[in-house]
Amino acid sequence: MSPYDPRMTLLSRAATKMPTEHPVLAAAHRLAPRVASLSAEVESARRLPAALAHELAGAGLFHLVVPERFGGFELHPALVIETLETLSRADGSVGWCVMIGSLTAMCAAWLPEPVARAIYGVPDVITGGVAAPLGRAELVEGGYRVTGRWAWASGAQNCRWLTGGVVITQDGTPQGTRVLYFPIEDVTLHDTWQASGLRGTGSVDMEVRDVFVPTERSLSLVTERPRVDRPLYRYPAYGLLAVGIPAVALGIARRAIDELTALGPAMATRPAVREAVAEAEATLRAARALLLETVHATFESTTHQEATLRQRAELRLAYVHATRDAARVVDRMYELAGDSAVYNASPMQRCLRDIHAVTQHAMVGQPLRELIGAVLLGVDANTATL
Structure with a gap:
């Protein structure tokens, strides 16, 4: 196994199911080493291999937020984050595809029931x-x-x-x-x-x-209420649709820290590396803590009432913050890895490329940041998709 094999930091880690772990999260942990082992194939093919997509679908990973009545898991958004974060740590592209497929499926709660059942009642549909x-x-x-x-x-x-x-x-x-x-x-x-x-x-x-x-x-996620009256679908619609973006970013950043650590003991003797890893760990965990705190608070609040404009803005701010801080962590880990990181064989360069593709998405882009700032400052703005 080469020093830069993308499987290094994952294949040695046993995927055990904790007593309180949700089955779909356990499936993500179980599949993560296999996902990592296919990274080169995924990258070369520029798409998910059909067999891998089928395996992920069979594990229920595209049904994370489908209503239980249609055979889905109807997961709390915090569990959605943890599941997508796990897959993205193994491979950013796989995490992204599962994010898009699983969160598009939230629309099942807005569709007429016969249509929702016809589409999402198929267990392995993507x-x-x-x-x-x-x-x-x-x-x-x-x-x-x-x-x-x-x-x-x-x-x-x-x-x-x-x-x-x-x-x-x-x-x-x-x-x-x-x-x-x-x-x-x-x-x-x-x-x-x-x-x-x-x-x-x-x-x-x-x-x-x-x-x-x-x-x-x-x-319409803007003008229509969901037809399934359950706590998950009272959560802000665009907040649910976008919840996977910071999850993918956090997973990629965690992988970057893993990869720097895997470069060996010689790297750990450098004081600059020690300091940077400590700062990266704090930055990533703080961003994650704010994200989960805000998600939990929003979910709890919207179980009883509509989210206020301020709550929606703060929720999306937590998404943006986590994504941007994750990118800062990856940038620092890449810089410390030195010349070894420029080679295609290094997962570090892929972490760098992937995280900066994530930051370009409109759901965390500059126009959204300007909109959030307008709300926080009390300035009138079009907030329909907030």
Whole structure:
């Protein structure tokens, strides 16, 4: 095994199930070494191998937030974070794809029950897509005629259904936005994914042309309440949709610390390394603590009442903070690793590329940070997707 084998820090770690551990989290721990062993294949293929996706789906990892009544786990958001963090520590691209698939599935709680059961009642189904309203859907009898193209359709190659955000029009006049479901047969995937980081996510463009979608396969996370009245779905909708992004970031950062530690005793003799690792540990754990504290407080509060605007802003602030601090940790670990980190054989360079792909996502980007600041300062702003 080479000094930079991506399996080094994971294959030696027994994946044991603690008495209080949720079965799906135990499955993530159990699968993590296998995920790590496939890192090179995932990266080279620029997508998740179908066999691995099927294995992850079979373990229930794409049903984390599907309502229990449809066969899902309906996990507390904190458990979602821990599960995705575990997989992302093994491989950032795999964690990202599970994040996209599992959190897209929250839409099951907004769909009419027969449609939700038809889609998510299949135990190993994988769904994905893009919520941004980049498509156009003209109102017609019984539904919509849809044309559109969306970038960043992560993991789409293994999906049975894909979602796309659209602007609804009637006689060419905009009527608002919705999210629509397309069977994979109606979608064309364009292999556009030549990226610096998260290379293994297969985040291609998806396109539909003049496709009919019945009304019952549409929903709005902004203007409609969930049809499943359970505590998880009272949590802010966009807060639930975005909860996996800091989880992936934290997992990648933890892996970077692992990899620096694995470089050997000689590295640990350097005072600068000792100091930096101590600071990185504190930074990562503090960011994680704020994230989990805010998630727990929001979940507890929204069990009884709607989240206030301030709560939604503070929740998303915790997501942004965790993601950005995770990136700072990875940057420091990469710097300390020296010239060994530049080689493709080093997982450290992949941690660097992957974390900076995560930070580019709109859910943690600069416009969102500006919006959060506006709320905290009491300035009027469009907060519909907060």
